[in-house]
Amino acid sequence: MLRRSGRRSQLNTARHNSLLSTLRGSGLRALLLGIGLFLAAALCFASQPIDGRVPSIFDPHSTPAKSIDHFSLFVLSVTGLIFLVVFTLLIFAVVKYRMRPADAGREPTQVYGSTQIELAWTVIPILIVVVLFLATARVIHSVEDAPEPAHALDVTVIGHQFWWEFRYPRLGVVTANELHIPVSDPANPRPTFLTLLSADTDHSFWVPQLAGKTDLIPNRVNHMWMDPYQAEVFVGQCAQYCGTQHAKMLLTVYVDNPSDFDAWVRAQQQTAVRDDSVAAGQRIFESTACINCHAIRGTAADGRFGPDLTHLMSRRTIASGAAENTKANLRLWIQQPDAIKPGSLMPAMQLSNADLDALVDYLETLR
Numbered sequence: 001m002l003r004r005s006g007r008r009s010q011l012n013t014a015r016h017n018s019l020l021s022t023l024r025g026s027g028l029r030a031l032l033l034g035i036g037l038f039l040a041a042a043l044c045f046a047s048q049p050i051d052g053r054v055p056s057i058f059d060p061h062s063t064p065a066k067s068i069d070h071f072s073l074f075v076l077s078v079t080g081l082i083f084l085v086v087f088t089l090l091i092f093a094v095v096k097y098r099m100r101p102a103d104a105g106r107e108p109t110q111v112y113g114s115t116q117i118e119l120a121w122t123v124i125p126i127l128i129v130v131v132l133f134l135a136t137a138r139v140i141h142s143v144e145d146a147p148e149p150a151h152a153l154d155v156t157v158i159g160h161q162f163w164w165e166f167r168y169p170r171l172g173v174v175t176a177n178e179l180h181i182p183v184s185d186p187a188n189p190r191p192t193f194l195t196l197l198s199a200d201t202d203h204s205f206w207v208p209q210l211a212g213k214t215d216l217i218p219n220r221v222n223h224m225w226m227d228p229y230q231a232e233v234f235v236g237q238c239a240q241y242c243g244t245q246h247a248k249m250l251l252t253v254y255v256d257n258p259s260d261f262d263a264w265v266r267a268q269q270q271t272a273v274r275d276d277s278v279a280a281g282q283r284i285f286e287s288t289a290c291i292n293c294h295a296i297r298g299t300a301a302d303g304r305f306g307p308d309l310t311h312l313m314s315r316r317t318i319a320s321g322a323a324e325n326t327k328a329n330l331r332l333w334i335q336q337p338d339a340i341k342p343g344s345l346m347p348a349m350q351l352s353n354a355d356l357d358a359l360v361d362y363l364e365t366l367r
Helices: 003-044 062-095 113-142 256-267 277-285 327-335 353-363
Strands: 152-159 162-168 173-176 178-182 194-200 205-208 214-216 222-226 232-238 250-258
Touching: 062 113, 062 222, 152 173, 152 178, 152 205, 152 214, 162 178, 173 178, 173 256, 194 205, 194 214, 194 277, 214 222, 277 353, 327 353
Parallel strands: 152 194, 178 250
Antiparallel strands: 152 162, 162 173, 194 222, 205 214, 205 232, 232 250
16 A cells, blocks of 8 residues: 555656646747847847838838837837846746755745735836836827927828828818928928818827827828938838728828928919810710719819829829839739729729720829
8 A cells, every 4th residue: 555655646746747847848948939029129129121112110211210110119128127027037947956866755845925026026027017108108209299280281081991181271282192291301390280081980090200100080180290300211011901992002101392392282273284185085074973973173073082183293103002003003003903902982984995095194194
């Protein structure tokens, strides 16, 4: 009986040691995997934008983006320090208190009722949370409650499936997908304040180098602002899943010098140029479903479901950044939209080749 009990005890001890060995191996693998993922993420976030076309939150060009960048680095520093402390303590515990052959079947010394330890793991996390909360509130307040100067540029942004509409109420300009704003000289700042609306479902306006994400929600008005310091082109994205073509709901922000911006505004304020050589294409546009969705200033077309086409050819892209604005792509977009943007709400017009060519020729005059 005693022999059987001793054999059972040895078997339980062997199983216990095997389980501990397995757990140590799994824990080590998980630890190494976590370190690898952390380093990979750090390398990704540290990468700089390639030729200015890949947005990076760590390359701010506007006051809101810079505030978010500084706060992100602060939080990263705090959490990085926490990681180093915890990782160091973990390595220390693994090395110093690892199981040795002499420890087989013996339980480690237990610590009960340590006031110092309990105070440390209670007070320190509370202080960290309070500091991060206050820093977060400060940044949110500075961005969200910034006063709008009288000479600021006002732009109304309307999110559609799956494109952006930009309206300049004080300037009488309407465009799509490509937002033009002036440089805000620190000596004479002229920020741009955006009023964000949605025509259908939830969207999110995000240009990482200029400001944080702000949602566009049906039946709600949101606001954001930006004051870029230099003339440059910035790219953005709808950051809220809004349907099939959410990933191709791109946007481009052109930050122009004041003179260039004023020239762009004057050009956009003009009505569409009438060209008798493409009158056939204009008749096709005005006699088909095109007129129900699109507007062309100076004509009978006054649709609001699709982008304003008055100055279509002044834009670099079509289909909200999905394709370059070339004659071939424009023809394909009208003939077979799903070839460029599957699931978009642009209908295939089913025109004959002759009518399609005439329509494209007309649209190419809209500059």
